[in-house]
Amino acid sequence: MLIHAPRPGAAARAVHWAALARAQADGWVRDIGVSNFGVAHLRALPGPTPAINQIELHPWCQQREIVQYCREHGIALQAYCPLVRADPKRLEDPVVVDIAKKHGKGATHVLLRWSLQKGYIPLPKSVTPSRIRSNTELYDFELDAEDMERLDALDEGAAGACSWNPVDTP
Template sequence: MSLSLDSTIKLASGNLIPRLGFGVYQARSKECEDAVKKAIDTGYRHVDTAQAYHNEENVGRAIRNSGVPRPSVFLTSKYMPSHTVYSPTEVLDVVRKSLKKVDRCGDDKPYIDLMLIHAPWGGEEGRKNNWEALTIAQKEGWVKDIGVSNFGIHHLKALPPPVPAVNQIELHPFCQQRDIVKYCEEHGIAIEAYSPLVRANKKHYDNEVLVKVAKKYGKEVAQVLLRWSLQKGYIPLPKSVTPSRIESNADLYDFKLDQEDMAEIDGLDKGSEGAISWNPVNHE
């Protein structure tokens, strides 16, 4: 099946998640709202925010003002746990605050499509309490699907049922986290890729393989990175506040990387040394 901006992946619950997301990390206030509005106008239907980004309210307002019906926009947020162990009830109170902020989406009954635990902090007890809280939020209808972010294999194995719908991890050609990806694929966990553009790092964008492939297809390196992620079966979450970049990051569907190009890009993996973000997957 050919990919398009309308392409989706079916989660374990049966709910559909758009294949291309729009990230809003570090985007604040009106800048965030303008970027989300531009993304929706461009055709994105998946927005990824978090409590730690301090812009849930802006994202909610932008969705409400976009003119696109709330059910047509897939909204993800993330609960940021503490190193302190909190009870499920205490965690639920924090999740409820996110729900109130995105209530500006304007739906009759506010909800979040996907709520993630942002990091595996709090130890095994804390992770279990956090997960229990999210399962309650799901049963209450506050969130439709629940998942995790930055979880390693041992974190995933220790979680009680249900299996997370999603694991959002740093993922790009230079940091492919193949063991975690394999585990998630084997257990029906969809994989979201944050930092799929390697934060536009010049060293990576000058990589001879990426430059050669981009030239071959008449595309930008950023577009090659995102197309690679899509063809790997991931859900990339590019972030930008620049209108032209928001558009170009969605212009991915008039070319397809051939097997040789995919293999050559796969060969750029540097393991953990290729990570550009904090890497909590080894956290106990």
């Protein structure tokens, strides 16, 4: 069970987290976590440590500081918008297209594979059965170090977000 956003403030976050921790301790939920929490939000949480932080993650919005903090504290990273909402500007990026051609795959496969190789848990959204099936076809290729470096170089920081991204909310 996740707290969806770091709003409406520090006091409310503490109350919400205490309630989730109590639900976990009482056996109502197995794991508890957060969504859209930045480093300051994570640092301010009392125990237990969240199992997961669900944040926007893709080559254009890599949120490196949050990723590093989560890794250092054993918090799994769940990547939402890993397919950048099918934005043609992103899916047709020359770097992505070149890597996709190199591996005989589609742009979405490259983005999901990047996410998996980063150790993230990608959440690709689709309602189309053929696309849902296609999103699973990720285990017959691997991006090499050069591919990963080229994709990593696409990072635009917060400007690269394609969704509501409240990680810097006070």
